[in-house]
Amino acid sequence: NAGVTQTPKFRVLKTGQSMTLLCAQDMNHEYMYWYRQDPGMGLRLIHYSVGEGTTAKGEVPDGYNVSRLKKQNFLLGLESAAPSQTSVYFCASRLTPIEQFFGPGTRLTVL
Amino acid sequence: EDQVTQSPEALRLQEGESSSLNCSYTVSGLRGLFWYRQDPGKGPEFLFTLYSAGEEKEKERLKATLTKKESFLHITAPKPEDSATYLCAVQGGTGAQKLVFGQGTRLTINP
Numbered sequence: 001n002a003g004v005t006q007t008p009k010f011r012v013l014k015t016g017q018s019m020t021l022l023c024a025q026d027m028n029h030e031y032m033y034w035y036r037q038d039p040g041m042g043l044r045l046i047h048y049s050v051g052e053g054t055t056a057k058g059e060v061p062d063g064y065n066v067s068r069l070k071k072q073n074f075l076l077g078l079e080s081a082a083p084s085q086t087s088v089y090f091c092a093s094r095l096t097p098i099e100q101f102f103g104p105g106t107r108l109t110v111l
Numbered sequence: 112e113d114q115v116t117q118s119p120e121a122l123r124l125q126e127g128e129s130s131s132l133n134c135s136y137t138v139s140g141l142r143g144l145f146w147y148r149q150d151p152g153k154g155p156e157f158l159f160t161l162y163s164a165g166e167e168k169e170k171e172r173l174k175a176t177l178t179k180k181e182s183f184l185h186i187t188a189p190k191p192e193d194s195a196t197y198l199c200a201v202q203g204g205t206g207a208q209k210l211v212f213g214q215g216t217r218l219t220i221n222p
Contacts (some may be wrong), residue, residue, distance in 0.1 A: 040214055044212070045209055058209065059211075100157070
């Protein structure tokens, strides 16, 4: 099992550009999450999904969109990137309430 | 609103010097308190889940405890490989399956 994988690992964007971050899990988990991690702020939930075809807003959803067309994939989109979206993005998935499995992260810089 | 505060922000110990990390929380109906370990450039790795006051969990040199207001992560005779950032998170009764994270404690163990 690869667990949770994220693509790409690094990306540099210019203000106003768009991009999509891909999260994939091979554990047949129902729940998937997108977080951002900033220095001194901890992990903050952007959007999450409780199953295929469903999405919901988290703590900091503005400027992001998500889609869960397939159970194993959760996509995070930035339509018009801003410098404030410079961060490290983590995807996570879980089956039970006990444990969320995290991916390795995507480091995004918006110039 | 669920909140998690971790202290100290950073802790430097000598190898073999035991200590504790603190996680204070306010939550509506605690469903679980989670401890994660995060190494630089990687995603968080699950350590423990605690569900009710008085519960304790152990893993190697780590022991997590829980009261109604806080959790402690006790580190006994640490080794340099225990150096990492330790994250605490809570899942409350509202807000459907979401975790709220603290900002983390950066632990450094000097040989």
